[in-house]
Amino acid sequence: MKLLSQITIVLFAVILFAAPPRLMAQTPTPTPGSNSGGTTTTTTASGQQNQTNGYVRPDSKARFKRYVNSMFGPMSLGKRAVTSGIGTWRNSPEEWGDNWEGFGRRFASGTGKSIIKNTTMYALEEAGKLDSRFYRSRNKSVGARVGNALISPFTARNEQGKRVFGYPRLIGTYTGSIVAAETWYPARYNWKNGVRSGTMSLGFNAAFNLVKEFWKR
Numbered sequence: 001m002k003l004l005s006q007i008t009i010v011l012f013a014v015i016l017f018a019a020p021p022r023l024m025a026q027t028p029t030p031t032p033g034s035n036s037g038g039t040t041t042t043t044t045a046s047g048q049q050n051q052t053n054g055y056v057r058p059d060s061k062a063r064f065k066r067y068v069n070s071m072f073g074p075m076s077l078g079k080r081a082v083t084s085g086i087g088t089w090r091n092s093p094e095e096w097g098d099n100w101e102g103f104g105r106r107f108a109s110g111t112g113k114s115i116i117k118n119t120t121m122y123a124l125e126e127a128g129k130l131d132s133r134f135y136r137s138r139n140k141s142v143g144a145r146v147g148n149a150l151i152s153p154f155t156a157r158n159e160q161g162k163r164v165f166g167y168p169r170l171i172g173t174y175t176g177s178i179v180a181a182e183t184w185y186p187a188r189y190n191w192k193n194g195v196r197s198g199t200m201s202l203g204f205n206a207a208f209n210l211v212k213e214f215w216k217r
Helices: 002-018 060-072 074-090 100-128 142-154 167-182 191-214
Strands: 040-043 049-052 155-157 163-165
Touching (some): 074 100, 100 167, 142 191, 167 191
Antiparallel strands (some): 155 163
């Protein structure tokens, strides 16, 4: 846990000093149900009404459904199958083999990491009343949209829709990767490999957000 705390502090410092203020202050793209003026009245868990700039915090049912889908939804399972296939093709880790059994072990490993990561994220989000979901930039300039996609893995939304430090995803991602490296991965792996894997995961997440940012719906 000391290692995770150090990682979190470092990432927070990088984001705080490197992120443009306008990116940290962005509000998300309005969700269905917001009015034409871009201002929506939402009800918090305490029953208070909040005026937000188009942001509507998902209710508890929607948040739990998203949590389950993040582990066992079609998109999650599909991405896990692809990464397991690539790992089998590369035979990494080689101790698991480049056959169907190796594919199964990699898929099971990915599932375990996903459960740890997303359960940690969900618990921290619920405790802190945060939303780590990706939202497209309301500023349609190319620079703002790219910046929004790249910074999103490190930020979250509070109940009012304001962008804040996104510690749930960071802690969840590194926890899942480090636990996997220290437990069921081959003996030559350790927490350093977990940190490397978690960092790569955040990078892939940023790249995926970049695609979603510019993908026309």
